[in-house]
Amino acid sequence: MMTLGQQFITIGMCVLGTMLTRFLPFLVFSDKRPTPKYIQYLGHALPPAIFAMLVVYCLKDVEVVSGSHGIPELIAMVVVVILHLWKRKMLLSIAAGTVLYMLLVQTVF
Amino acid sequence: MAALKAAFPYTVPIFASFWFLGITYGIYMNVSGFSFWYPFVMSAIIFGGSLEFLAVNMLLSPFAPLETFLVSLMIQARHLFYGIAMLDKYRGTGFKKPYLIFGMCDESFSINYSAEIPENVDRGWFMFFVTLLNHIYWVSGATLGGLLGSVIEFNTEGLGFVMTAMFVVILLEQLLKEKRHYTAVIGLVVSAACLIGFGSDSFLLPAMGGILLLLTAFRRPIEKAGDIL
Incomplete structure (x- = not known):
């Protein structure tokens, strides 16, 4: 079992690692100097790729070969997309998709 | 106030997901033998869900600060991308900037990058309130979970999908643009x-x-x- 001091250091290391990744780009590319063209390009090109990566990240533990084969996830996501294309109401799309998913995993699958 | 009003609706799905995940995290800490002070402090100063879950294991393992630091860097590396994308958007936000960067979790970044901020609303304050509300949701959820422990039982199976649905919608909005x-x-x-x-x-x-x-x-x-x- 760790001492209290060791616990503080362990938590501190988590904070340090996290904050380094959050603050580093802002420290390296300050407001005073113009940001390099390549970094500007990345700033615009990365977000769509990141959002796609985050969707995959959310689905990373879905069991495709066993269990429910990812069918409830697929159904709920299709409904979210269709509903959103139709109404363009962010909260509605998210709420409906989540409620549907909960019904599917709790009652059907 | 106008900024808070504009920001709040964007954070509602995050409230649902952060309370669900935060309470789960607090309960996990509680049943691992930690008082509610731990999830309270850790959620407030780390403010990064996946690492906080892992930190429970780290706290129960032998003391290894360097390894803890390196694991944190690896898990959180995606924030480097967020920072590069937000260089312009966080520019000129004055004294709010350090807090905006501190609170730049997946969800704060996604909302602050993609939200259509009304013209009469101050961008800096809008992003500040998105970040602050998310932070409050997460800390209150984690602390509540730590206080309640395993006392509560309700059928929340599948609620975590709220996060998936939110990122699907944000990606879709991006694709439409x-x-x-x-x-x-x-x-x-x-x-x-x-x-x-x-x-x-x-x-x-x-x-x-x-x-x-x-x-x-x-x-x-x-x-x-x-x-x-």
Whole structure:
């Protein structure tokens, strides 16, 4: 079992690692100097790729070969997309998709 | 006040997900033998869900500060991308800037990057309130979970899907805004390939490397296509 001091250091290391990744780009590319063209390009090109990566990240533990084969996830996501294309109401799309998913995993699958 | 009013609706799905995840995290800490002070302090100063869950194991393992630091860097590396994307948007936000960067979790970044902020609302304050509300949701959820422990039982199976649904909607909005989708396709294909190749626990770093590599290699065609906003 760790001492209290060791616990503080362990938590501190988590904070340090996290904050380094959050603050580093802002420290390296300050407001005073113009940001390099390549970094500007990345700033615009990365977000769509990141959002796609985050969707995959959310689905990373879905069991495709066993269990429910990812069918409830697929159904709920299709409904979210269709509903959103139709109404363009962010909260509605998210709420409906989540409620549907909960019904599917709790009652059907 | 106008900024708070404009920001709040965007954070509602995050409230649902952060309370669900935060309470789960607090309960996990509680049953692992930690008082509610731990989830309270850790959620407030780390403010990064996946690492906080892992930190429970780290606290129960032998003391290894360097390893803890390196694991934190690896898990949180995606924030480097967020920072690069937010360099412009966080510019000129004055004294709020350090807090905006401190609170730049997945959800704060996604909302602050993609939200259509009304013209009569101050952008800096809008982003500040998005970040602050998210922070409050997360800390209150984690503390509540730590206080309640395993006392509560309700059927929340599947509630975590709220996060998936939110990122699907944000990605969709992004796709509707742009003419061509090269970089979204790169992100999707590389992440999916890395997930299959490296497994769910270690696919993020290779996926980030692959995305960076392809975006660099195809810089010319992507810029030419005017795909990016």
